[in-house]
């Protein structure tokens with residue numbers, strides 16, 4: 001199931017804008033997704049039923065749906081079956097969810113992934129923060145494992161680049177496609193992600209968030 005989600009060595013573009021971003025909403029995010037598809041993206045990562053529905057109707061590449069509904073200080077990326085169901089009903093053909101070992105609302109991770117497989121019939125990507133979480137998520141049935149949450153669960157963050165060591169460790173050990181995601185800013189970052197063993201690299205902010213890109217440049221010259 002998982003090998004068919006994205007082609008080997010492909011780029012997925014994450015099109016997400018928080019409410020404080022002027023590009024928030026399905027209209028701007030759909031234009032971003034169409035532009036990414038035109039540029040060769042193999043898939044789109046999108047947040048919430050409204051964006052997923054609009055983007056799914058506008059592109060012909062797979063939409064990796066997430067649903068950020070939880071508490072920001074804990075498990076917040078697609079924390080429950082209902083959150084996953086909403087984005088699959090909206091058109092997502094693969095779902096990503098928090099695969100960390102943090103306390104979860106509702107059932108455990110294996111139950112959640114099992115229910116998504118059985119009742120929604122889509123593959124699941126686990127967003128993890130550590131190798132231990134990657135092992136745990138794979139054992140719980142995740143079809144793909146991504147480095148998405150490295151640096152966002154309280155651990156130290158070394159600069160603003162990607163966690164290539166985690167990608168390498170996941171790729172060395174797990175028998176599923178590894179998705180490199182989180183702080184991939186440049187072509188060299190993307191190539192390094194694949195060299196570390198990634199099957200797919202997800203790029204978000206560096207492509208679809210001009211507010212954050214501008215802020216990064218402004219802060220660099222302060």
Ligand SMILES: CC(=O)N[C@H](C=O)[C@@H](O)[C@H](O)[C@H](O)COP(=O)(O)O
Pocket residue numbers: 014016066148149152181182183184202203204205206
């Ligand atoms: C930690 C978290 O909530 N990450 C989110 C997951 O969907 C998004 O905010 C990121 O933009 C996405 O992972 C892509 O990463 P980057 O924008 O760094 O290329």
